[in-house]
Amino acid sequence: MVQEKKKDEMTLTQFLEAVAEGSATPGGGSVSALAGSLGAALVEMVVNLTLGKKGFEAQEAELKKIRQEVRSHREALAATIVQDIKAYQEVMIAYLLPKTSEEEKRKRKEEIQKSLKKAADPPLFTAATSLKVMKLCQEAVEKGNPNTISDAAIGVLLADAALLGGIFNVLINLSALDDKTYVEKMKKELRRLRLEGEKIKKSILGRVKEKIY
Amino acid sequence: MVQEKKKDEMTLTQFLEAVAEGSATPGGGSVSALAGSLGAALVEMVVNLTLGKKGFEAQEAELKKIRQEVRSHREALAATIVQDIKAYQEVMIAYLLPKTSEEEKRKRKEEIQKSLKKAADPPLFTAATSLKVMKLCQEAVEKGNPNTISDAAIGVLLADAALLGGIFNVLINLSALDDKTYVEKMKKELRRLRLEGEKIKKSILGRVKEKIY
Numbered sequence: 061m062v063q064e065k066k067k068d069e070m071t072l073t074q075f076l077e078a079v080a081e082g083s084a085t086p087g088g089g090s091v092s093a094l095a096g097s098l099g100a101a102l103v104e105m106v107v108n109l110t111l112g113k114k115g116f117e118a119q120e121a122e123l124k125k126i127r128q129e130v131r132s133h134r135e136a137l138a139a140t141i142v143q144d145i146k147a148y149q150e151v152m153i154a155y156l157l158p159k160t161s162e163e164e165k166r167k168r169k170e171e172i173q174k175s176l177k178k179a180a181d182p183p184l185f186t187a188a189t190s191l192k193v194m195k196l197c198q199e200a201v202e203k204g205n206p207n208t209i210s211d212a213a214i215g216v217l218l219a220d221a222a223l224l225g226g227i228f229n230v231l232i233n234l235s236a237l238d239d240k241t242y243v244e245k246m247k248k249e250l251r252r253l254r255l256e257g258e259k260i261k262k263s264i265l266g267r268v269k270e271k272i273y
Numbered sequence: 274m275v276q277e278k279k280k281d282e283m284t285l286t287q288f289l290e291a292v293a294e295g296s297a298t299p300g301g302g303s304v305s306a307l308a309g310s311l312g313a314a315l316v317e318m319v320v321n322l323t324l325g326k327k328g329f330e331a332q333e334a335e336l337k338k339i340r341q342e343v344r345s346h347r348e349a350l351a352a353t354i355v356q357d358i359k360a361y362q363e364v365m366i367a368y369l370l371p372k373t374s375e376e377e378k379r380k381r382k383e384e385i386q387k388s389l390k391k392a393a394d395p396p397l398f399t400a401a402t403s404l405k406v407m408k409l410c411q412e413a414v415e416k417g418n419p420n421t422i423s424d425a426a427i428g429v430l431l432a433d434a435a436l437l438g439g440i441f442n443v444l445i446n447l448s449a450l451d452d453k454t455y456v457e458k459m460k461k462e463l464r465r466l467r468l469e470g471e472k473i474k475k476s477i478l479g480r481v482k483e484k485i486y
Contacts, residue, residue, distance in 0.1 A: 069286075072288055076310055076311065076314045076351060079311065079314035079318055080313075080315075080317035081317075081318070081321060087318060088423050088424040091315060091428075091431065094285065095431060095434070100306060101292035104292075105295070111295070113334035134289060138285065138289060141285070147434055210301050210445050214304055214305055214437075218434055220434070221431055221434045224430055225440060232423050235485055247414040268441060
């Protein structure tokens with residue numbers, strides 16, 4: 061396990077090493093958040109390679125709006141890399157609470173349930189924000205430089221991996237939760253995110269295939 | 274455009290910024306290589322969270338072999354982040370060659386064709402190596418700690434995004450190539466990679482759904 065404070069100052073190599081080693085964090089949750097962030101960065105690139113190019117003057121204001129939004133998603137997703145680690149550490153701490161007396165057992169169980177619910181937040185944020193990135197990607201593809209279609213397509217692949225990865229990690233936390241009403245509500249929301257993401261992915265990959273296959 | 278020499282020493286934030294800015298590199302090709310590398314790191318993590326655990330003693334030798342192989346793929350894919358940038362720069366340099374005389378035109382065209390063929394190598398390597406990562410991921414899932422299934426699944430999502438991203442970038446280079454025999458041979462190879470990848474992805478995602486949905 062690495063110190064989370066320096067996480068956003070880590071080099072690519074250090075991050076890869078930290079994922080690979082035998083501790084639970086950073087794991088799939090942090091990698092999903094990074095994948096979403098990489099997807100967002102590619103959408104920004106698509107916009108930046110369009111702005112200022114001849115023939116795209118009319119879309120300038122809309123493209124700048126897309127860029128601003130996707131940049132804020134990129135930064136928020138990058139911050140989630142660390143938030144996911146912290147939330148998971150809270151779960152591990154709760155599991156380590158004493159469980160000798162009945163009162164301790166009750167308290168420990170309560171803390172575990174609370175920390176598991178909270179640990180579902182970062183991956184849910186990753187999934188929901190990656191869907192927003194996918195929507196912005198579709199807008200950028202419609203308004204942007206067609207020469208950047210493969211970068212947009214790779215952006216959507218990364219955002220989609222982040223969306224699904226986020227969903228998997230929410231589901232893992234849900235599986236240990238007692239509050240079944242909450243679990244059902246979350247599962248419904250995850251299905252919605254997934255279906256919307258599927259649709260956008262298909263649309264953009266269809267376009268890239270038309271152009272380069 | 275950033276100096277490629279320091280690319281592997283870049284922090285996550287610096288890399289994300291470099292992708293987002295309005296230059297052609299690092300772009301989808303480098304992001305795909307990084308995605309493959311992240312997928313490989315997650316497979317290593319799955320193995321590392323299995324080794325030493327009770328009940329997995331019999332698989333120790335095989336798991337160590339998987340870890341060694343996937344680690345070398347992780348490092349090779351991480352190195353491809355920079356190789357992709359360099360290869361693309363060679364293409365841009367070729368396009369800038371003088372084209373006044375007939376001799377210059379002939380020479381320029383030849384250099385462009387040569388650089389395009391070479392620029393297809395890094396993304397082809399990314400695609401082929403990411404498929405190897407997916408195969409090792411499947412082995413790790415079969416032999417590893419079932420509690421790490423979601424990390425393995427996210428690993429396969431990232432490796433699959435890298436496989437497809439690599440394919441897109443090879444196809445872009447092929448689209449400007451005159452050597453049609455070479456193009457057809459490559460397209461056939463890409464189809465094979467894609468189909469094999471699809472199969473493994475479906476199998477691992479099926480398993481994760483069984484466990485956590």
